[in-house]
Amino acid sequence: MATDQLSLTFSALSDPTRRAILHRLAGGQATVSEIARPFDMTLAAVSKHLRVLEGAGLVSRGKDAQYRPARLDARPLAAASEWIGDYARFWEANLDALDAYLNVLQQLTPSATDKEKPHD
Amino acid sequence: MATDQLSLTFSALSDPTRRAILHRLAGGQATVSEIARPFDMTLAAVSKHLRVLEGAGLVSRGKDAQYRPARLDARPLAAASEWIGDYARFWEANLDALDAYLNVLQQLTPSATDKEKPHD
Numbered sequence: 352m353a354t355d356q357l358s359l360t361f362s363a364l365s366d367p368t369r370r371a372i373l374h375r376l377a378g379g380q381a382t383v384s385e386i387a388r389p390f391d392m393t394l395a396a397v398s399k400h401l402r403v404l405e406g407a408g409l410v411s412r413g414k415d416a417q418y419r420p421a422r423l424d425a426r427p428l429a430a431a432s433e434w435i436g437d438y439a440r441f442w443e444a445n446l447d448a449l450d451a452y453l454n455v456l457q458q459l460t461p462s463a464t465d466k467e468k469p470h471d
Numbered sequence: 472m473a474t475d476q477l478s479l480t481f482s483a484l485s486d487p488t489r490r491a492i493l494h495r496l497a498g499g500q501a502t503v504s505e506i507a508r509p510f511d512m513t514l515a516a517v518s519k520h521l522r523v524l525e526g527a528g529l530v531s532r533g534k535d536a537q538y539r540p541a542r543l544d545a546r547p548l549a550a551a552s553e554w555i556g557d558y559a560r561f562w563e564a565n566l567d568a569l570d571a572y573l574n575v576l577q578q579l580t581p582s583a584t585d586k587e588k589p590h591d
Contacts, residue, residue, distance in 0.1 A: 355487055357487070357490070358485050358486060358487055359485075361481045361482070361484040361485035362481070362482070362485035364477075364481040364554075364555075365478050365479075365481035365482035365485055366478060367475055367477070367478055370477070370554070373558070377558065377561060423558075423561060425558045425559075425561035425562035425564075426562050428555050428558050428559075428561075428562050429559075429562045431555055432552065432555045432556060432559065434484075434490070435484075435548050435551055435552045435555065436552060438493070438497065438543075438545045438548050439545075439548075439549075439552065441497060441543060441545035441548075442545035442546050442548050442549045444545075445544060445545055445546045446546065446549070
């Protein structure tokens, strides 16, 4: 079981519904039933996702016993962003290499525009 | 089961050993046994982590049947970084609020230095 904060953060983000819930909460706090509405999900399923997000510190819940509105807490994302950012030079290198390769291909292949006869 | 690319990426990153393997590969390609050495892990365990990383497109393997060196492919991290980056204004707001709170506390509490008598 992952217990370090970074693993908890990435694990919480590894589900499209949980990412959609965070997106919803970025627009303002919401109760479980407000969150459930657009997702066509049971309240129990939403609550389960919220518990995962809460466990990762990405969501905090209000104290009102009945509604306990959920709020986004984006702070753990700062460390996740920093971790990934350390690899930016690698994906930039990968993408530069792809660009260079596509440029070579383009120079070797006469472009569609050159070959195309104008329609009249 | 998560099958979208972003979920696969975050899921692959949600394990400290897999993040350490990516860190190792950022230093250059390596075989399974070279990766295993500093981790005190079985080759089977390393291979299993490599398959997860490969499934997420974060690692590619050489064609040499015997060694199949693993190489970092950081491109999927670009999208993950972009997703998280959309939340930067939220964690900055959270951290600013924390800063402001700490500043208020500091103004309300006489600092330790002010109260401390010099030892002589």
